[in-house]
Amino acid sequence: MAGSTDGSTKAMGVLTVGGLVTVTAYTVALGSNGWLWFGWVVLGLLTLGMVLSDG
Incomplete structure (x- = not known):
């Protein structure tokens, strides 16, 4: 289903998001x-990849 x-x-x-709050x-x-910031960026890129692959 599109958008889900x-x-x-x-x-x-x-x-x-929780990681961002924690690192901040x-x-x-x-x-x-x-x-810590490097790890958060990697986590963010992995999340972005998952979001884009769902589409």
Whole structure:
């Protein structure tokens, strides 16, 4: 069905947004960590790939 996403894609999206909130909170509290941001970017790209492959 066009425009709908599968449950695993929604879960990945929630994980990506949660990861962004976590990495941002860590950065504010303890300072920037490049590896955390790199990991979040990789997670975001994987999520984007899943969203695009569902279409």
